[in-house]
Amino acid sequence: MPALITYRTQVQEDWVDYNGHLRDAFYLLIFSYATDALMERIGLDADSRGQSGHSLFTLEAHINYLHEVKLGSEVWVQTQIIGFDRKRLHVYHSLHRAGFDGELAASEQMLLHVDLAGPKSAPFSAQSQALLGQLLEQQQDLAAATYVKRVIGLPAVG
Numbered sequence: 001m002p003a004l005i006t007y008r009t010q011v012q013e014d015w016v017d018y019n020g021h022l023r024d025a026f027y028l029l030i031f032s033y034a035t036d037a038l039m040e041r042i043g044l045d046a047d048s049r050g051q052s053g054h055s056l057f058t059l060e061a062h063i064n065y066l067h068e069v070k071l072g073s074e075v076w077v078q079t080q081i082i083g084f085d086r087k088r089l090h091v092y093h094s095l096h097r098a099g100f101d102g103e104l105a106a107s108e109q110m111l112l113h114v115d116l117a118g119p120k121s122a123p124f125s126a127q128s129q130a131l132l133g134q135l136l137e138q139q140q141d142l143a144a145a146t147y148v149k150r151v152i153g154l155p156a157v158g
Helices: 024-041 046-052 126-138
Strands: 004-010 054-065 074-084 088-097 100-115
Touching: 004 024, 024 054, 024 074, 024 088, 024 100, 046 054, 074 126
Parallel strands: none
Antiparallel strands: 004 074, 054 100, 074 088, 088 100
């Protein structure tokens, strides 16, 4: 399977800072829109969420800012399923643009399937589990995600 492209956009004027670069908060916005698109692929589109009362909540997100992204750049997000269990989904989003081979940014995320009536965690539906399984299987030949399981910290002094 070629890379799963979940979101495309042009960097907008109100998304850039005084240096003409994409502000850090807007990387997360772009990755959030990619998660929304992924939800549609796994049976959690707006209609399904309305009927089931279930959605995804972000438990944790790490962003690696790797290269500058400037005003007007056309960018896209590629999404890789790292793994999932009955209630959680581990994803890796990477930001790209034409003419640049590497990742501009990367976001590793842990998402939780939630029953909004609680709200409390809830198992994925059989349909969502099957669709996630298919995506995971289709992506098995993709290169391993680069920026996963990283920890922030300073080396010990002394």
